[in-house]
Amino acid sequence: MAKKAKKRTARGRKQDRARVASGQKYEVSYDAKKTRKSASAVKKAVKKVGNSRKKVESALTTRVRANRKRREQLSR
Numbered sequence: 001m002a003k004k005a006k007k008r009t010a011r012g013r014k015q016d017r018a019r020v021a022s023g024q025k026y027e028v029s030y031d032a033k034k035t036r037k038s039a040s041a042v043k044k045a046v047k048k049v050g051n052s053r054k055k056v057e058s059a060l061t062t063r064v065r066a067n068r069k070r071r072e073q074l075s076r
């Protein structure tokens with residue numbers, strides 16, 4: 001008896017795009033370029049908050065805001 005072919009959906013690709021694979025150089029460099037951070041900063045963010053793209057990007061941008069506030073307070 002032959003197996004029935006599975007129906008293919010685009011869901012898998014969408015789920016894959018929602019994650020950052022820190023072991024894949026091109027994914028790390030894409031996020032580094034997008035957030036204007038180094039590749040090592042992206043890898044550290046992935047390690048800290050997980051591999052969700054939204055969480056990684058927000059962690060990288062909030063770090064910028066926190067550093068900017070700290071510099072403003074020190075310069076006063």
